[in-house]
Amino acid sequence: MKCMEPGVLECSDYYFSTPSGIAKKLFFYGICCGEFSCKVPYHVNRDSYNSYLLIQILDGSLTVKLPGEKRYETAETGELVWINCYQHHEYFTKRDVRFRFIHFDGNASGDFYREILHSGGTILRPADIGPYDEAFCRLVCHYRKEKLLTECEISLLLHTLLALPFQTSGAAADAGQDRQMIQQILDYIKDHYMEDLDVAALAGTVNLSIYYFSRMFKKETGYSPYEYLMHYRLDRAKRLLKNSAMTIREVGFTTGFKSESNFVACFHKNEGMSPGKFRKLPF
Secondary structure (H helix, E strand, O other), rough: OOEEEEEEOOEEEEEOOOOOHHHHHHOEEEEEEEEEEEEOOOOOEEEOOOOOEEEEEEEEEEEOOOOOOOOOOEEOOOOEEEEEEOOHHHHHHHEEEEEEEEEEEEEOOHHHHHHHHHHHOEEEEOOOOHHHHHHHHHHHHHHOOOOOHHHHHHHHHHHHHHHHHHHHHHHOOHHHHHHHHHHHHHHHHHHOOOOOOOHHHHHHHHHEEEEEEEEHHHHHHHOOOOHHHHHHHHHHHHHHHHHHOHHHHHHHHHHOOOOOHHHHHHHHHHHOOOOHHHHOOOO
């Protein structure tokens, strides 16, 4: 479908899509997708449009008003723009621009958007645009009816686009060394989880400050060091509960908890049941 908006050139196209009830309930889904070539005076200023928006700049630049601010920032070729269209939003071009876009929603779209905004901001500048480009191309081809996808496949591609910023942050030039250190810590926890460990002791094994270590650990694993250690101990405790004759007290002390009451409370908080009840569950 051709766009008649001011500043949108005739070679542009875009398509609307209505998701099924199942897609709305389970998946990420597209609402509107296309590719625009624009010139001045292309300018979008909307109070709201019920969706989230991802834009890939193919050529030129697009200026975007940052969420909750009066300040503007410009995205250039090879960069991506994330916009929460549930809120007032504005973007425009000061020179020729060509971009792909998709309005989407569903599943955990809002949670992804907030995490991406918090970690990287409205404009993403990936070191490798290839994976984004591939997923975006497949989506646009679908909406053009050039190569049809199922709603599940659309959801997987949208999930790829949403998850890539987190993978990219772990794939930066210096991430290899960070990941190697984290693996060293994970191996250390595997061998010493039953001992009296804390964040300072873990950071000390790789000679890092507690602050930097905790930040790096969270980025690479998704857990704080304390959370990871507790979850590892609980996972080991589950194995002992199901495959040994140890008492609840013995399981707790064997897996590094300081007391039986501490073990029971931690287990119940994370599993929603007592260790004794878990032990009786059939698997």
